[in-house]
Each structure stands twice: as structure tokens, then as C-alpha cells.
Amino acid sequence: MAAAERDLGRDRDPGPGRSVLFLHPDLGVGGAERLVLDAALALQARGCHVQIWTAHYDPGHCFAESRELRVRCAGDWLPRSLGWGGRGAALCAYVRMIYLALYVLFLSGEEFDVVVCDQVSACIPVFRLARRRKKILFYCHFPDLLLTRRDSLLKRLYRAPIDWVEEHTTGMADCIVVNSRFTAGVFKDTFKSLSYIDPDVLYPSLNVASFDTAVPEKLDDLVPKEKEFLFLSINRYERKKNLPLALEALVELRGRLTSQDWDRVHLIVAGGYDERVSENVEHYQELKNMVQQSGLGQNVTFLRSFSDKRKISLLHGCTCVLYTPSHEHFGIVPLEAMYMRCPVIAVNSGGPLESIVHGCTGFLCEPDPVHFSEAMEKFIHNPSLKTTMGMAGRARVKEKFSSEAFTEQLYQYVTKLVE
Template sequence: MPKQIVFLHPDLGIGGAERLIVDSAVALESCGYNVSIITNHHDPKHCFEETLQSNLSVTVVADWFPRSIFGYMTALCAYIRLILATLYLLFYEKKPDVTFVDQISAPIILLRAFGYKTIFYCHFPDLLLTKNKKFLLKKLYRIPIDYIEQISTGMADIVLVNSKFTSNVFRETFTSLSHVQLRILYPIANEKSLCLPTSAQFQSDHQSKYEYRKYLSSEIMPEKAKIIFVSINRYERKKNLSLALYSLGKFLIFPYSLFFLSRLPILIIAN
């Protein structure tokens, strides 16, 4: 009998974390596992196609609970929303062989109490993403949330991180979890889910648009470019896109860097 795997995810929209969950779920399903996703939000008009077209079972729980309270307490509301989804899993669904918890680790406390096997995927410690901790009320508000994040993360049977960088940040941040073994699972793009604009595709009556690509135009990518910097991120402040410019600037002032180059380096910022 195929093993059952359940993914717990706060918002199954369109983003890097969601892409990882969808690709992981589809890959496991293709290997013969029974896979389902329990999430707090899933908009059929704003989601990855696989969640609509595949055999994945997507269940939305607690979408009625607010995401914030007058624009505040976003983290607390996110915790409550996913905990409500966890309670649904505990009392209304058959116990899975493995529960894959993404982003918010708080549900692991409940899952462990009921003997569930858990995998937690850490994209980045949430406590480091919080702004304005210098304010006393904000600091007091974050104390229990940060504590829950740390102890619940340590309770997972397996902790996955998305890179060596995140692994190092994890170690520096969660000092009490030095005993936890971290495993790196790199998010890998599924080539079948990639689609270039029409202008960047060969048109063919016999081939899929995914099967033929043409190179970026020479206006974007000079043929003789030797050093290329690439930044692929969403266009938003928290992604720190200025780091790409900073890196390029540091390279340009590095002694003798341009002496060996016939052309200036190229920076491509894509979204």
C-alpha cells in the first residue's frame, strides 16, 4: 500500500517556497506515494498549474481566520492559521506516514505530541526577518514567537535547509540546536514548468514550445561577454537586489580585474 505524505503550507500561491512544495509533491506522487497538501490559502486564479491539473489533493483550512489584526500581529495570525490546519489534520484526516511542514515550525509541537513523523523545511529563520525589534512592544511580542520557532524546529525528525548559507545562518541563530543535523535540499527548477515569452521561442507545428529555446538577444547578452552576474529574484525590497550592484561594484574596483578583460562585465537582473 502506498505511503501517505501530507504537506502543511501556509499559503499555496506563487513564490519560491510554493514552487518547492509543488515540485516536491509532484515528484513524490510520480514515485508512487499518496500525496496531499493542507494549506491556509489556495486561489485557483493565482497558483501553480500543477495544483489544479495533477492528482494532488489540496485542502484549504482556516482561510477565514485573518492574516493580521489591523495590519499588526502578522506572525501570530500565521501561526494560528497553520495550527488550525494542523488540528484539522489531526482530527479529520488519516494519520500520514510523514508530514512535511514548510516555513512555520509551530505545528510540529502538536504533531510530535500525537506521534507524527515530521520533516521541517527551513528557508530562513523567521526571527531574523522581523523588523523594528528596537521597539519594546515589538520585542515583547516576538519573545514567545521566537522561542516557539526555536523549540519546535528542534522537535522535527528531519530538518532541511535550502543552502549551505542558510545552514550557516541556522547554526548562528539557533545556538541551542547545535545537536540538530541539517540536510541541504536545493530547490531545483522543473524544466517542464518553465516557459519563455513567445519572442524567445522557436515556433514549430510539431514541437512543444518547451522543447526549443533560442538564446537571449545580443542586446541583452553580448556574445563576447566573459564575466556575467545574474540576480533572479522578485522585485521587492526584502530581496535586497542592491546586493547585485554592490557585488558588481566591488568586482570593478578589484585590482587588475579589468586588466584581463576585453569587455566590461555584464549584470542581468531578472524576475
């Protein structure tokens, strides 16, 4: 069993600070992973001894900053699902996280003061039952029980015990924080037995150093030179992200423009892609088929699993970002875009209501192609909007979502738990 475990981080001097252990299911390239890395880097910068434990970590399919941390992996030999189509993924995730917690506690030999976990709360009882009970901070991105459809009796029976475990183990954490006021409200409405808890809001922040130091690349390999108006969608290739909305809006926009203006429009659909995840593979093909059927082949480019440097180049070179998910818990992409002086068109629900100022840093629209295309058209007929909204967006990120505020708030949570 021990032979299956790996130490993939770099050795570091623990230093004089608190010892904090992060537990995360799968260290990939999503928004949750971005937040975990930023949190770990923030505490490390404050003198804490930080390590991340995860069930899966591939340095080639993760944010580059992960190499600046001590990352250890255990339990990747356990299955991610119980069969074709990703069935049983939730149960497998719970088993993997419980195993990971047991391994850390009883086999790793690690010492730590505080555990920070997110996404899967099933590991919390393991640390509570330890001989020297560990203090636990749980970061709730969004209740998992709301992320899965229950369209059959079998699915409802399967999910019932998992949902119960999620709610009751979440309540065992010593401190619970959420990523937005929207998620805080959903938390209280969803976890009825935890209605007495008022979770604090800890907004994600940006690690702006990588944005400030990067030298943008040219996009000649992705976009024909004659394209002047470049729209960009950044999201994982998952159906819940509603990526078809961007393509449908592009079709609607085509009908609103002259042929001359249309020839200058291009859309890049960029997103996290993992061949191990069947939904990524299937949805990518669905989107390609949609482009072909709609006659958008000359105006759309797909990009999968790009580097941080390429993402910054995309944000630097595009006219506007299309952010299509509805009821998004928070959404880090709008912050990244606004910091890069790029306006955002987003659905008027969830986290974007707290990050985007309508008419100032972008547009908040109903989740339909007509409203999205109307907002896109504004940037074509009034190109100066990119500059004015871009400047306002960068100022908003620096004022409300600074890494300094995030670091201080998180460090105070850790300090209070220890003391």
C-alpha cells in the same frame, strides 16, 4: 467551521506508496511555494500518495503545477494580520498553521505516514501529541526570527515568545533539512539550544519539464523593438529583496555608456505581487516613483504576477538576470536563469555563492550599484558572454541541481522516517 474548508485539488488513486502530507502556510508564487510543489510532485512521481494542506490557495495566483496535486484549504477565514501595515502577521501565521494542523488531524479524516512542513514550525507539537504520533520532516528555508527587525521595545517584547516557540518547536521535528550550506550555518548559529543538530542540506531543484516544453512568447508588449540588451530582475515586491539596487545600477550604467548604447538597454522588474499584502502595494509604488525621479521611464518596465510561461519567455529573451537580495537563503531564480542559458549577476552572499560560479556562469558582486553596473557593462561590450556563460550555467544546473538527485534524497528521508 467545516463550511469554510475547501478541497481544491483533483482526486487521485492513492496507489501503493507512502502517504505524505504537506503543510504550508500560503500556497502562492514564491520560492518556498516552488520548492513545496516540486517536492510534492517528486514524491508523487515515486508512487507516494501526496496531498497539500494550506491556509490559503488561489489557483489563479499559484504555479500551474499545483493543479496536478491534491490541494486542500482550511483556516483562510482567520486573519492574516492584526491591523493596518501587516502588524501581527507572525502571530497570525502561527495561529493559522496551528488551526490547520488541528483541522487536518481531527476533522479531515485523512490518514498519512509523514508530515512535511516548512516556514512555520508551530504546528509540529500538534502532530507529536496525536494519539498515533506522526513522523515530521521540517524544511527550514531560513530562521524566521532573522527576517524581522526589532527596532522598538514593544516589537522585541512581541517577538520574544514567538522566537522561543520557533526554536523549540523546530527541535521537535524528527528530521530537519535546510536549503543550503549557508542556511545550515545560520541555523546552528541562531538556534543555540539546537546546536547538537546538524541539518542535512537538500538543495532545491528545478522541474525542468515545464522549461523544456514551453514555447517562448515574443516580448513586444513589454520591450520596445530597438532594445538589444535586456536585463531582468525577478523577485517579489518586498523591501528585503533590495530591488532598488537594480534601478540604481541602471542609473550608474547610464553614466558609463554612450547615448547610442544606452538607448539599446532596457530593464524589466518582474515580481510576485499580492494586493492583500500591503508591503507589495507600497513597495511597487516606491519603485515606480524611483524610476520617475531618476528619469528611467523609457528604460524600465514593471511586471506583476506573471505566468510561468511568461517567466520562461523573459528568461529566454533577456541578456542577463540581476539578482539583488543579500544573504538570500538559497534563491531559485538563479537556477531557473542558468537552466535557460541566462547568466546571473548576484550579490556575493548567501545561497548564490553555492549556485553561481563567478566569472563562469555569471558574476558575484558587492551589493552596490557601481559593482553591479560594471558587471552589466561587460555584457554590452562583449555580447558573446551571454552564450558562453549561458551554456556553462545550464551544465551546472543539470550536474548539481538535478531533479533526480532531489527526488531520490527526499524519498530516502521519507522512507527512513516511516521505517
